[in-house]
Amino acid sequence: MNTDLSNVDVYLDGALRATVNCYSATRLAQQRLFTATNLPPGPHTFKLVKRGGAYMIVDAFAVVPDEFWLTATPNAATVFINWLLGRDGQEIFGRAMGVGSRRLDIETKWLKQFGVIASKDALTVEQYYRLENQSEDKVYKLREPGAAAARRLLGS
Numbered sequence: 001m002n003t004d005l006s007n008v009d010v011y012l013d014g015a016l017r018a019t020v021n022c023y024s025a026t027r028l029a030q031q032r033l034f035t036a037t038n039l040p041p042g043p044h045t046f047k048l049v050k051r052g053g054a055y056m057i058v059d060a061f062a063v064v065p066d067e068f069w070l071t072a073t074p075n076a077a078t079v080f081i082n083w084l085l086g087r088d089g090q091e092i093f094g095r096a097m098g099v100g101s102r103r104l105d106i107e108t109k110w111l112k113q114f115g116v117i118a119s120k121d122a123l124t125v126e127q128y129y130r131l132e133n134q135s136e137d138k139v140y141k142l143r144e145p146g147a148a149a150a151r152r153l154l155g156s
Contacts, residue, residue: 002027006053010034013044022053 005022020033050056090101100108100118104125108118119128132138 002057004054005057007051008033008056009049009051011045011047011049012036012039019051022056 002022002024005024008020008022009016010018010020017036018034022033048056048058087103087105090103090106094101094106094108095110098114100106100111100116102120104120108121111118111121123131
């Protein structure tokens with residue numbers, strides 16, 4: 001819940017079950033805004049439709065029992081799932097995709113089995129900032145003047 005969120009329609013199995021208000025004057029995470037219980041066994045569809053606000057955020061989603069199926073619908077608004085950005089999501093996604101996370105709290109030593117050593121496993125934070133060359137600051141201070149000098153020398 002936040003100031004840039006608003007109403008969201010909640011559909012379950014094609015029926016509008018609720019309209020939840022996601023607005024809050026202060027940021028609130030992990031708020032339970034909708035619950036469905038006693039669903040019959042079998043697949044179910046769950047759809048959220050953003051009715052206002054700049055964003056629609058789902059930062060938790062719990063399903064019990066395991067037989068519940070979530071089906072995407074073509075007209076539903078894009079759902080940004082904070083779980084993917086959380087610690088568990090980053091670990092699972094990183095291992096599934098074979099890439100390490102830059103987050104310091106996510107384990108990346110497993111990359112060594114593929115011949116990769118993550119910079120955070122080999123460098124201190126101070127060494128990283130001294131050696132990095134991807135920041136906006138480095139681009140403006142080093143790359144752009146170098147590119148301008150190259151253009152002058154090459155006449156382009």
